[in-house]
Amino acid sequence: xxxxxxxxxxxxxxRYTAEVEPERAYLCHCKMCRKATGGVSIAFVNPPRxxxxxxxxxxxxxxxxxxxxxxxxxxxxxxxxxFIEGGTNIDLTVGSFDDPTPFRPEHNYATESMxxxxxxxxxxxxxxxxxxxxxxxxxxxxxxxxxx
Numbered sequence: 001x002x003x004x005x006x007x008x009x010x011x012x013x014x015r016y017t018a019e020v021e022p023e024r025a026y027l028c029h030c031k032m033c034r035k036a037t038g039g040v041s042i043a044f045v046n047p048p049r050x051x052x053x054x055x056x057x058x059x060x061x062x063x064x065x066x067x068x069x070x071x072x073x074x075x076x077x078x079x080x081x082x083f084i085e086g087g088t089n090i091d092l093t094v095g096s097f098d099d100p101t102p103f104r105p106e107h108n109y110a111t112e113s114m115x116x117x118x119x120x121x122x123x124x125x126x127x128x129x130x131x132x133x134x135x136x137x138x139x140x141x142x143x144x145x146x147x148x
Contacts, residue, residue: 002051008095009068009072009081014058018092019051021095022102025094028081030110036069037078040118043094044081052090074096 002019009015025045033042058070058079070079081091094103108114129146130136139146 002047005097005099005102007092008055009058009075009077009079009096010129011072011075013056013074014070014072014077015055016058016079016092017053017055018047020045020047020092021106023106025103025105026107026109028091028104028109029114032063033110033111036063036081036115037093041108042052042078043100043103043105044091045094046089046091048088049090050081052092065090071145072122 002021004017004019005022006015006017019046022045025043027041027043029041034040036042054070059073060067060068060070062084063081066085067081067083069081071077072079078093079096080093094100097103129148136146
């Protein structure tokens with residue numbers, strides 16, 4: 001049984017509700033997804049299409065002869081991946097959910113394209129957003145609190 005969760009784009013124009021199984025997310029490493037998102041991989045969850053309700057229809061980009069991708073043309077947020085024919089499910093980007101913390105990856109996809117240097121970065125030093133005082137000052141000068 002799925003969990004009902006909400007999500008949408010960065011500017012708020014595109015919103016959706018989806019019944020998902022958060023423990024069944026995955027990382028796609030294919031070159032097309034890397035290009036489409038600008039990331040080294042993309043985290044998806046794959047609910048049935050009939051369990052996704054778009055409260056405002058997203059924009060769609062036909063990224064190949066067999067697939068299209070929902071996105072927001074105002075802010076550019078990538079929202080998913082969808083086969084044009086034959087698929088019963090749709091991929092939604094984990095990062096577009098309002099609260100992505102329940103999601104857990106269960107597998108990697110397109111591992112032949114995985115960028116190995118990015119597979120495990122736990123050994124690298126980290127810096128919190130708060131520690132980047134220049135950026136914090138820029139947000140405050142703009143009259144708003146820094147986002148999380």
